[in-house]
Amino acid sequence: MIRRTVLLATIGLLPALLLAEDWPRWMGPRGDQISKETGILAKIEQPPKEMWSAKVGQGYSSPIAYQGRIYLFSVVNKQDVLHCFDAASGKVLWEQAYDGGYIGSYPGTRATPTIEGQSIYTYGGNGDLVCRNLEDGKLVWRINILQETKGKNQGWGVSGGPALIGDTIYVQGGVGGNAAVAVSLDGKIKWKSEELGGGYAYPIMAQIGDVRQLICFANKALLGINPQDGKTLWKHEWVTDYDVNAVTPVFSDGHLFITSNYKKGALIMKLSATGATKVLDTKEVTGHYQPVILDRGHLYVNSDGTLKCVSFPDGAIKWSSPRTERRLLGPGGTMVRVDDRLLVLSDRGVLSVVKATPEGMERLSQIKLLEANEVWSTPLVYQGRLYVKADISGDEKKEPRLFCYDIKAQ
Secondary structure, three states, X not given: OHHHHHHHHHHHHHHHOOOOOOEOOXXXXXXXXEEOOOOEOOOOOOOOOEEXXXXXXXXXXXXXXXXXXXXXXXXXXXXXXXXXXXXOOOOEEEEEEXXXXXXXXXXXXOOOOEEEOOEEEEEOOOOEEEEEEOOOOOEEEXXXXXXXXXXXXOOOOOOOOOEEEOOEEEXXXXXXXXXXXXXXXXXXXXXXXXXXXXXXXXXXXXXXXOEEEEEEEOOOEEEEEOOOOOOEEEEEEOOOHHXXXXXXXXXXXXXXXXXXXXXXXXXXXXXXXXXXXXXXXXXXXXXXXXXXXXXXXXXXXXXXOEEEEEEOOOOOEEEEOOHHHOOOOOOOOEXXXXXXXXXXXXXXXXXEEEEEEOOEEXXXXXXXXXXXXXXXXXXXXXXXXXXXXXXXXXXXXXXXXEEEEEOEOO
């Protein structure tokens, strides 16, 4: 009887228990920027306790989490550096580096690492695709995609990938070289795409019936590519100022969504096994580079600083955040979805919790989390903690740091 009572009491507490999941790649385990964490604060009305912070390097890569560890990719003293931290304490478990980090306009790393099995893959701003052992970070192989494709670097460094799907890593190339490249898990080039001119966006895979297509948001066009040989299946021209096509495409139920800033807009396509048909071309949504979240038939988009909810796939705008919410995002602000809420982090370090459904939005709380500039890395929710990569305003050296905050519900 005592055991049964204890068991029933434990079951009764289950909804309040913290449930965590690993976040081993860009936009999380499902590639949707939706966290399944439970047991975190429904509102964050006071600055949360800072558990730890660590000095890191320059760049806009996002932290990822796997089996109690946090990984961050950045540039330190002109080197691409991969740090591995203990998630709870912030202790540096290892760090590995190589020369050749991107130090051009807005210096630092761009692409977020990918973990698969016992390996971690990084893609540096100068085109170095690298595989390391997950346990200690030791180098397994390294190839330079720009050299392999004879392309030049993009104006703000390469960032499209690494997208690991099945037994292949897909990345975008540079200017004048192949738009997309497929690499085997042992570091060998499998194919180079027919189309030239890589963009900044992360490649994704679309399944249409029995056919798969690699979707590549290249520098001047949206491409459907045969993932077996790199041949072009279809192409839709999409030219923006400065060739900035950077937002990760969204695919669901046969439909594809892209968006670009510089007054370009958004596009929805219906895909077939061999082609694509335009459903909507609108200038009402202008995402710059931050990820779009698709949840239950609706897109949540940072549209040049305005939070918008867009019905998918018809493209109808359900609502936009009012002008009074100017602190909410900023052009570079980003967010992660938890249940029916968005944890929104502005590019100046303001953290908001927003209830966001197709019916409307309600800001539940808002605090100034930190004094910072260019908070463009996406926040990570892991094991009841919030991880934020940011530069510090007011510091003469603008020292970049990775912060860890406690956001567990009490």
